Amino acid sequence: MATKRTKIRIPNRLGNFEESSESLLSSLGLAIDEICSDHYSKLSFEYLYRVVYTLTLRKKGPEVFEIVELHIGKILDRRKDELKYYEGKGYELLDSLRVEWEKQRLHFKLLGDVMIYMDKVYCKQEMKPETFDFTMRLFKKRIILPLSESIDEAMIQEINCIRFKQSLDGPNADLCKELVDIMETLADEKDNYFINHFEPLLLAETEKYYQCVLKDQELDSVGRLEFMKKLRNFECELDSKVLNTDSTIKIIGVLDKVLLWNPDFVNDKPALVRLAINTNGIDLMKELCQLSDDSEYAKRLMEAVKTCLRNDANSVVLDMNSKKRTQAAAKWTANLIELYDRYDRFLREVGFSTDTLDSETSKDPYHSAGLLDNVFSEFLNQQGRQAIDAITLYLDVLLKMTQPKREIERVKKDLEATVKLFKLLSEKDLFVNAYKQQMSRRLLQHRSMIEVERWMVKRIKDELGTFFTSKLDGMLRDIGTSNEISRSFKNSIDEDRWPNELDFRPQILTVTSWPFQTPSASENNIILPTHLEQLKLDFESYYAKKYSERTLQWAHNLGYIELGFQFDESYHEISMPIPMAIICLLFDNFDQLTLEMIEEHTGIPEQELLKHLTSLTLVPKSRILRKKPASRTISRNDKFTINHSFTAPTRKVKVQPVASILPSSRSDSNVDLTQDSVKRERLNETNAAIVRLLKSHQRLSHNDLANLVTEQVKNRFPMNSSLFKKSMNYLMEKEYVQRDPEDLSIYHYIS
């Protein structure tokens, strides 16, 4: 065929080497020797390139790399033997290794450029490493690996030496950095020599080193903290200079493990926290926090804070049995609030994040959200009723202080401070009941400012919810309307029919709102002095005209009368419950009366009468009547007269019904009463919750239902199993609910 006319082996002609491949390979070998001994300035690139080109075209790739390995290997082995001399000499070994590395790398680079045609054609097609990479591997194989133990030892020694000196001055750190760079350049099958070989070793050695350092230290807790901080800062500095970021993080992790969990420090930590809290040591606490972001560490630290707080709270003692019950309660509550505020301020200043996010989702391991509240709520609920009583008493004290119309803002602030305590109570219904009792008394006796009362009820509403405050609102409303009615009643009556020097303030209470029992019939049988009786009738007719559908019942026991009287030594305005006042008023007409006579003139049943007379004759503070004979008990034949020698330090005197002076008898009956009503209310709540839940779910297992109900009533009171059972039994009896016939743990709603 014509096409075969010019049959030329073009490649061989271009390569133009008559020489055999063997001789080419050996001249390449010689050139490698020359390069590696720095005698390359006489070598011709043109010649070498052509040698490599020809060998590539002759497909002698494997042989070429054999030659490269043979010659480079021989040189590297020799170098290795020289380096061996430095074994055990630490710095010198590393330094000579670095010098060797720099030198050989230049050689490898040069060789790689000479072999570029081989790289481009043979290595790329056969997916072999290029010459430079190949020679780098040789360096690792022939120098680094045989010396690896000595190198490791020297490196660790150097690094520990730097750590010991705590100084980055001098060439040591730079040398370490360069060696780390070298190790990172040496590729392994996966990643590099540093990551695969040296890093694990370094981590282990770091741990060892720091354990040793800490063991030998005898320091007090603050000193140890300082010491640890110093170590950690220096290690960070060192690592950021010598290592890459990933390794730095790992090393610091190891360091933290050693430092933070060393037993001395773990034991010290609560003491340090205590110290920080006691001395308001914001910086100390900050340091403790900044030591680590480790979540376990943070948890422990916060646990320590909690323990401190718990101890502090427990050391605030409440003695409700002392005589000065009110003062004790007020002091206790005020102390708790002070404690709460102190910790709150402290944690804020330390920089605990205060966001109310769930601690799980919050990235910051230090957060005070919940910490204070958890501990306080735990503490308060341990105290049970006592805490509730103390807090309500404290509130009562505060609210009564509002009457003089001064310092209202300060009182409001104190009230506000109390809010954060009572909202932590779990038996909120009990709290509100107690509060209601005291509030009713304050309102009826005008012992506080109505505005402040309103404000406080609003705060309670904000914190606890509307269902607690409807009755409180009702009470306030009654007081408001009573004032209104009282004024318009006064206007409706002719001036001359109004008794002289008499102030009349009717208070109309809605039965359901107030924590009192409906007045008994006996109260209505009380015989009032004529002008009072007239006023009563006038008001009754006025009220019946205004609200035709409503029935009015008088609760004299709740009412007060203030009487002015000139005793021998001083003039006093004495305020007392209406029945007592009526008794006293009898002495306008009589100088001396017997018990029987009083009963006859007032219509007060004997039992009641005895109580009132006890208040008026036996209680030293309010001994307005004198009894004959002057014994400790009252008998039917005793005679009573005005005690003209009565005197008191203040112009106004208040005669308390005897029950409130003798706490034991009164509170017992009262507590039982409120306990009963609370129990009833709780049962009702539970019933309602169960019905609501079952109505929407139709069927639920016992456990699920119990959990859901607990959740629903959580804001009012803590659920317990006996209450739940009681409620279930009631509902099943009433056939709202029935058990599943097949699975007794499941309930159905019966519609």
Added chain:
Amino acid sequence: MDKTFNELCYACRVGDKENADRLASTGVNLNALDEFDNSPLFLASLCGHEEVVKLLLERGAVCDRDRYEGARCIYGALTDSIRDILLQYDISKAVDLNQPFVMHLSSLLKESAYQTHDICVTSLGSKQNKRLQLHKFILSTRSPGFPGEINFNGGKHCIEMPSSVSPTVLEIVTKFIYLVPVLHEIDAKDMNRLIDLSSLWGMSELKEFLEQVRHVLDPSEKSTMMAEYQYRITERAREQLCCFVNENILRNAVDAGNESSLQSQDLISMFNSSAFPDLVVVVENSHGLKRFYPCHLAILTRSNYFRIMFDLPLAENFTYKQFKAYQDMPPPTEIPIVSFPPCEFEVAELLLRYLYYDASEIPWQYAMDVLLLADHLLEDRLKSMAAVIITQSKDILEKYSIFQILYLGWETRMERLEHYAAKIVANDIQRYAEDPELKNAIMLSSRRISVRQETDSIEFVDDMRYYLLQKYAFEPDDIELLGEEDDEELLNASGISDYMKDNSTIDALLDELKLQA
């Protein structure tokens, strides 16, 4: 020129980047229009050939949104990514981009790694006493009227410009000489000086441009004019360099005959010639004859091969530095000599032309040798161009067998040649089946595969089967469909029987070779 332009338009339509590159390097006007008023850029962007669009833009094709041509390119772009590329290369940028030889020349003005400059020019008024390090051969090529006092002898020289040439003017002129785009930098106050100087130094295009542009006020018209002149300047530079190669390098080349080295006096006269060489390239042809060319390292370093050679601290680098250290003409033994791989002189000269001014017109007779040479010298762009010539030449098979082309394609890793060979063989399979070389080629191809990667196909056979389908204009599915037909007439008419016959010829060959593919 018209023919080249039409070829370029075709390459743009089919997306043949290598060929477009080669054609663009012939100096054809990339912004010209064909008989239907299409520009090459419009064709490439309409047909969706992103790589070709990029190439054209890099080589100086203009896409001016404010003109009909440019807008048409943008609206006609097949894909969004092409449109984005066009928008990036708005005219303001297009002026700066140009032919590869231009960019290389421009880079010489800053380049200092090899210290190739041989003349320094200062201007009197220059405050910082700024010395421009320049090349005599470029000055003499680009500025025929450059002050005659350039000493044509070797060694280093300094020239001080008269005070009439201000530093700014000198800088502009120098940039112009080194083909750094400068037209938009010219300040009106330098205009007169520049015109005088350009006429004095024989830079006619610059003079012409300046004289015209001073009367133009409209910015759009001005920028159009700049683009046009930039093109003309480039083409003029190409001509000048072509001239330089012809008249100074080739004319001053010396044949050494059968002697291995050159006579000293020949070398000395070569260095005293107007070629201003700083090294000598020696080429040995197939008859063992040697020819010595006066050349310039500044230009040779355009190729990777020479750049590596002079980057490395080996003998060549050493020799060149020593040579440059002489103040006067060094002794002939110190003159650096590098050699091209052995090849015909014509081939070596093609390479020189390519390096000096991007010459891409390679006669088909030499294309194979150019390809090999380019491969040897790591010059990938020239390789592609040579491969394009081979595949487009109608005469190549007169001189070489298709298998030689195939083997060369393997050797130089040019897939284009592999596909070309497969296509040629497939189209004439019945004839080639007689050629024992085909079996050999298939054997070789199957072995290549086992080396490269473990797949059970023989690339050359796959390629042939692909081109067989193309030959009869079939899709792979068609074969299955038609295979079920038994209407003889239909089978003949559709060409399926011919296809089957060709295909079974290949199968028979494979059976013979006990191969599967």
